[in-house]
Amino acid sequence: EPEVTQTPSHQVTQMGQEVILRCVPISNHLYFYWYRQILGQKVEFLVSFYNNEISEKSEIFDDQFSVERPDGSNFTLKIRSTKLEDSAMYFCASSDRGRNYGYTFGSGTRLTVV
C-alpha cells in the first residue's frame, strides 16, 4: 500500500536554528498538508498546499514557517528560527482528492528543540 514517508524520524536542534522536515507524499496525490502534535495535546492543522501554493494556513503558521515542493516529489516544512515551543511531532499528509476523502498521514518527525 502506498505510503507517505517522512524523514528524519527524530530531529534534535538548538533553539534559534533552522530545521527542514521532509516528506515524500504518495506519487499521484495533489493535496499536501502539515499537522503537528505537541506532546499530550491535540493534533493541530498547520498548512495545506495545492497546485504549488498554500491553500490554507492556521494562525500557528506564522512567518517563521514555510513550505515548499522543490522537485515535484518532496514536500518540505521549514522552521526558520526554532523555539522551545516548536517541539512537537510533525505529520505530513497527502490526498488525491482533498479533505473529503481523507488523508494518508506519514509516521511523523519528532522535533526536539533544546
Added chain:
Amino acid sequence: AQSVTQLGSHVSVSEGALVLLRCNYSSSVPPYLFWYVQYPNQGLQLLLKYTSAATLVKGINGFEAEFKKSETSFHLTKPSAHMSDAAEYFCAVSYNTDKLIFGTGTRLQVFP
C-alpha cells in the same frame, strides 16, 4: 467555534467486549467526519469517514460509526475488541475549509 469533543481520554475494555468511543461535534453546517487510529510510534491511519452519504459507515478492522445529526454525534463502535485494537483513536471534523479539526483523542486499552 467549530469543534469536536471526545468524551473519555481513556477507555478500557476486555477482549471480546464491545468498544464504544464517543465523539460529538459542534457545527451549524453539515460536517465531514473522520476517525483515525494511531498505533505507538506510527502515523495516523484513516479508519472511516462520513461524507454525507450513508449515516452508518463501515471502516477497516471491523469498526463502524453512525452519524446522528439530532445528537451531533459520530460514535465509533466495534462489537468485539481484540488485543490489537489497543491504540489512540482520534475523531476529526472538517467543514467548508481544507483542514481537519481533531479531538483530543481516546486511548483504548484492551485487557485479556
